[in-house]
Amino acid sequence: DAGVTQSPTHLIKTRGQQVTLRCSPKSGHDTVSWYQQALGQGPQFIFQYYEEEERQRGNFPDRFSGHQFPNYSSELNVNALLLGDSALYLCASSGKAGWNEKLFFGSGTQLSVL
Amino acid sequence: GESVGLHLPTLSVQEGDNSIINCAYSNSASDYFIWYKQESGKGPQFIIDIRSNMDKRQGQRVTVLLNKTVKHLSLQIAATQPGDSAVYFCAETPSGGKLIFGQGTELSVKP
Numbered sequence: 322d323a324g325v326t327q328s329p330t331h332l333i334k335t336r337g338q339q340v341t342l343r344c345s346p347k348s349g350h351d352t353v354s355w356y357q358q359a360l361g362q363g364p365q366f367i368f369q370y371y372e373e374e375e376r377q378r379g380n381f382p383d384r385f386s387g388h389q390f391p392n393y394s395s396e397l398n399v400n401a402l403l404l405g406d407s408a409l410y411l412c413a414s415s416g417k418a419g420w421n422e423k424l425f426f427g428s429g430t431q432l433s434v435l
Numbered sequence: 436g437e438s439v440g441l442h443l444p445t446l447s448v449q450e451g452d453n454s455i456i457n458c459a460y461s462n463s464a465s466d467y468f469i470w471y472k473q474e475s476g477k478g479p480q481f482i483i484d485i486r487s488n489m490d491k492r493q494g495q496r497v498t499v500l501l502n503k504t505v506k507h508l509s510l511q512i513a514a515t516q517p518g519d520s521a522v523y524f525c526a527e528t529p530s531g532g533k534l535i536f537g538q539g540t541e542l543s544v545k546p
Binding site: 356364 | 471478535537538539
């Protein structure tokens with residue numbers, strides 16, 4: 322049983338560019354959440370997708386957008402990259418037991434913005 | 436942001452000793468709490484959870500204690516092993532809302 326998978330594992334971009342990160346949830350899960358984790362800090366909630374719609378959103382600008390596909394996989398898009406966007410981006414999935422209960426995390430995508 | 440702090444608190448213990456990691460949560464409306472373990476280069480891994488109608492819950496070698504009066508959560512690890520070395524995060528959920536992570540504590544186990 323595959324857990325949460327994310328791609329790519331590492332990515333280097335320059336300021337102003339756009340990036341797309343991908344996530345496949347754990348088998349049987351239908352809800353995907355995205356988190357940003359800066360070095361030395363806890364993950365911060367970006368947004369959550371359920372039934373292909375954004376259900377909740379954290380305090381992130383509109384440059385951060387996402388999408389969920391019918392197979393429950395998800396993408397995170399960041400436009401006009403800033404140096405401060407450098408972080409580990411984590412995807413987490415959960416099932417119908419609860420939106421945020423027992424989130425299962427992927428290993429993340431390490432994004433470096435130069 | 437809601438997760439603050441650039442310098443992780445560190446707890447160093449001897450192999451075989453018990454570890455206690457503490458966490459102060461922020462929202463009195465939170466009704467669900469989770470402890471996660473994060474090893475270097477990996478995503479957070481679920482350890483144990485507890486609902487606000489409980490004050491203690493036990494798992495395998497781990498116990499979570501919840502004190503709602505002072506908004507305090509703790510994780511106890513019995514017979515700590517080198518494989519327990521990691522960063523531990525507590526997280527809270529205010530009534531089904533987003534999961535809010537605490538600062539994190541780095542646990543170092545000396546053999």
